[in-house]
Amino acid sequence: xxxxxxxxxxxxxxxxxxVLFILALKWLSSPVSAxxxxxxxxxxxxxxxxxxxxxxELVAYKWIVIALIIGAGIGIPxxxxxxxxxxxxxALSHAFGALSAxxxxxxxxxxGLSHITRFEMGEIGMEVIIGSLTFTGSxxxxxxxxxxLPQRPIVYKGQNIVSFSILGAAVILAVALVINPQNxxxxxxxxxxALLFGVTLVTPIGGADMPTVISLLNSYAGFSASLLGFVxxxxxxxxxxxxxGSSGFILSVIMCKAMNRSxxxxxxxxxxxIQTSTTKTxxxxxxxxxxxxxxxxxxxARKVVIVPGYGMAVAQAQHKLREMHxxxxxxxxxxxxxxxxxxxxxxxxxxxxxxxxxxxxxxxIEMDEINPxxxxxxxxxxxxxxxxxxxxxxxxxxxxxxxxxxLNASExxxxxxxxxxxxxxFAGIDNELYYLEKTLMLFGDAKSFLTxxxxxxxTAGAGA
Amino acid sequence: MPADFISNLYVFIxxxxxxxGLIKRVSPLLHTPLMSLTNAxxxxxxxxxxxxxxxxxxxxxxxxxxxxxxxxxSNMVGGFFITDRMIRMFKSGAAxxx
Numbered sequence: 001x002x003x004x005x006x007x008x009x010x011x012x013x014x015x016x017x018x019v020l021f022i023l024a025l026k027w028l029s030s031p032v033s034a035x036x037x038x039x040x041x042x043x044x045x046x047x048x049x050x051x052x053x054x055x056x057e058l059v060a061y062k063w064i065v066i067a068l069i070i071g072a073g074i075g076i077p078x079x080x081x082x083x084x085x086x087x088x089x090x091a092l093s094h095a096f097g098a099l100s101a102x103x104x105x106x107x108x109x110x111x112g113l114s115h116i117t118r119f120e121m122g123e124i125g126m127e128v129i130i131g132s133l134t135f136t137g138s139x140x141x142x143x144x145x146x147x148x149l150p151q152r153p154i155v156y157k158g159q160n161i162v163s164f165s166i167l168g169a170a171v172i173l174a175v176a177l178v179i180n181p182q183n184x185x186x187x188x189x190x191x192x193x194a195l196l197f198g199v200t201l202v203t204p205i206g207g208a209d210m211p212t213v214i215s216l217l218n219s220y221a222g223f224s225a226s227l228l229g230f231v232x233x234x235x236x237x238x239x240x241x242x243x244x245g246s247s248g249f250i251l252s253v254i255m256c257k258a259m260n261r262s263x264x265x266x267x268x269x270x271x272x273x274i275q276t277s278t279t280k281t282x283x284x285x286x287x288x289x290x291x292x293x294x295x296x297x298x299x300x301a302r303k304v305v306i307v308p309g310y311g312m313a314v315a316q317a318q319h320k321l322r323e324m325h326x327x328x329x330x331x332x333x334x335x336x337x338x339x340x341x342x343x344x345x346x347x348x349x350x351x352x353x354x355x356x357x358x359x360x361x362x363x364x365i366e367m368d369e370i371n372p373x374x375x376x377x378x379x380x381x382x383x384x385x386x387x388x389x390x391x392x393x394x395x396x397x398x399x400x401x402x403x404x405x406x407l408n409a410s411e412x413x414x415x416x417x418x419x420x421x422x423x424x425x426f427a428g429i430d431n432e433l434y435y436l437e438k439t440l441m442l443f444g445d446a447k448s449f450l451t452x453x454x455x456x457x458x459t460a461g462a463g464a
Numbered sequence: 465m466p467a468d469f470i471s472n473l474y475v476f477i478x479x480x481x482x483x484x485g486l487i488k489r490v491s492p493l494l495h496t497p498l499m500s501l502t503n504a505x506x507x508x509x510x511x512x513x514x515x516x517x518x519x520x521x522x523x524x525x526x527x528x529x530x531x532x533x534x535x536x537x538s539n540m541v542g543g544f545f546i547t548d549r550m551i552r553m554f555k556s557g558a559a560x561x562x
Binding site: 014017022029034035041042048052055059060061063064070076077083086089094097101103104107108110214221222228229234236244247248251347361366 | 488501512518533542551552
């Protein structure tokens, strides 16, 4: 077969891959067809990789094979991590994706050095800058999520000025390269400056903002792949990158809305201005209850809503919650789970954590759907969540979380909160919900407390 | 502007709109698998990495290319693997009873 004919077959394979990519995302719309979506994606990827290996431009396979084996060796263990570790795995995969795009962009610069046009240099410059900053930014995010780096926002005076000066320097270097693409001294400096900017971009951001940051980095990683497609004239990369980029973009907008942050805030990633709360917690009386009392209240209820937060996952209490769901459901009590968009550490994280514990997904209800249900609910059980049920978001204009959409837990009959102590949550603010007349605090470790309630429920059930 | 750029821009814009349309319809239940799946799809940059590596032009491009192959292929393998693992965890109430 001649080279042109092979090239045609390769193009057909890539077009098929693009079609399958789109179908994969379409099928992901519901849990029923989602596995088919993954399969479509796998076939597309497999097809594209195998087709590429037949590319007539390839002259040596040794390093390709070695790198593929190394890649599989890294990828498989990263595919087996615990569900609680999925956010850091995801951040790491954004880092790898961006690294890959940046490396290819850099290689492309040196390959075309003798005949590179200004226009091509502009494309490469942009691609390499976004790829590099996404690489280091994602590594920092992964480090924070893995708790290798401090979770709290690391801020210093004038930090936004420093960050944007670094970005400005990278852009100026890129412009200088467009004017003179053959300047091989400036190119590596531009890469290093862009890498540095990624560090300064994400370092100041605190743990509570990680769902937004991950989504934003997702978007950057996607768009850097798209830009690479422009550099290489590869439509398959442009499409895959655009799909990934728009997905990350939509998710970051959803996360922003869920935390009441502005749209410009997302685009420029300037979350550096998080205020440290000064609210002091004075000792105020709360009502507390035992596992036995909690079990009695649950048994008397007709409709129960559970509000899980990341604290539940930290305490490994999701299996106990599912047990409780099973016991209560068997007695004809309506039990559902209210999922706030930022519950967990990345978009949708709480759903996966509960699905892993075998909670049926039709019991996981999103915020906008569950909020009208609260006035008809007898008992709300809050486990390891805090800010997402804090009425201050609606009532106190001066609160750091003012305007953030919350789960209206206080509108029901009785609220029970499982909590280790009265210490405030991520945003560092006190929660009025705990001091309400209808609220019972269940002090203790979530897992052991739920075990206690379940035991009471079971003995009460056996007696009846 | 080069002609290639214009046609690439068309593709990019259309793909962006398709992406928006599709992703808006993904249930929030599946936002975590969505991110890992799009990440695995994005790992298609491995094809560009393979070409750079296999052209065997200079030691520098082979090194950069091989790093890119390893990084993106790990995303491809790990991304599909974990997405499938997560999606298998989602069971409906009806499926559970039977």
